[in-house]
Amino acid sequence: MLIGILQTGEAPDVLSAEMGDYPDMFQRLLDGQGFEFRTFRVVDMEFPASVHDCDGWLITGSRHGVYEDHPFIRPLEEFIRKAYAEHVPVVGICFGHQIVAQAMGGKVERFDKGWAVGPTSYDFNGEPITLNAWHRDQVTAAPETAEVVASNEFCENAALLYDTRAFTLQAHPEFRDEFIDGLMRTRGKGLVPDDRMEAAQEKLGQPNDAARMAHRIAEFFKQAR
Template sequence: MTLTIIETGLVPEPLRGRFRPYPEMFSTMLARHGAGTTPSFVPVLEGAPLPDPAKLDAVLITGSPAGVYDPLPWMDPLRDFIRRAHHSGTKMVGICFGHQIIADALGGDVRKSEKGWGLGRHVYEVVPDHPHFAPGIKTLAIACSHQDQVIAPPKMAKVILRNQFAPNAGLAYAGGRIMSFQPHPEFEDDYSSALIELRRGKVSQDIIEAAQDSMKTRSDSAILARAISRFLTG
């Protein structure tokens, strides 16, 4: 199965010598956790055209520093791509910005949250009985890095991951062909910590220190990665 990864963001320039691009992070994550996919990258930031989603096996939309409200030339074409993918029943996964733009394109409300920055390892409640999570999993601790949030999901979406900071952190869409998440299972801990440090001086010292301290919590990224793999290949 070919997984078309829509690259909507770049690793921040100060970190590019140390860390791989986001599509490669996802490719590594999925290879490690058994998705059995062949990746194909679409760098929309470089002007790459979006393919016909009806001809694709599956799609993954990456994170980005952009917000859905930014007037970027690739934003409306991506919304149209998402709507056509939904109409054609193409499997689709969104992470962070990907989670937000899917919700935005399909009728949800996405904005910069009044709660400010979510940084570090957050613990999320897993809504019971979702088929892509193994039975008995009640919480997941996953790294996040965002200001924007899905404030109101589309009517066709059900919340499957949540916490007090981000009540709509995971969504599963009617029809079983779209799933998206606010946190980043593709991030290794050293990259998450480096991102936190980049915010130093821009975010309060208390938030930075709490975020770095939270990285001591054991990561459940592998559990979420396996759920995404099962979704893509199931």
């Protein structure tokens, strides 16, 4: 199964040299699931010719806001709606989660309660799952076509399911602890409150559920349609 990675942002150069860029992280996360991958740098306006060029699509995270005026935002929303209409599966992570929601009629905002950083627990329909987070923006109103399948007190719409057509997640299962630590060192100072980063730092190194989420993502892509 060929998965097209729609890259909407880049890891900091100082981190990507050692840990890879976002497509590398997703390939590591989904290693062993039977997928092949092809990356399209949509952030640079490199779009697939058709939603059928790959068997499924994965939209990465980004430092950009989905509500900002970047050239790739509107074409990406159109691509998402086209894939949805033609039942080509889409998985969205963080920015990807938000852009799918916005494309489908939901609302994304800079959250007034601030940042979620580091290991974070979510309720997945009664199942507790811990994943790394790095976001301030979030989906504040889910589209009518979406079912909320995960939440916590801070993030009401933490994961959304659009029947068999899209599965999106606010957290970052592809971010390992060392990358979160690197983000706090390279991007966090002056952006994320020190107390939030200190609390996240204390939790790094504890077990999380990235492998379970990778399996869930793989099952979503492979299910019959």
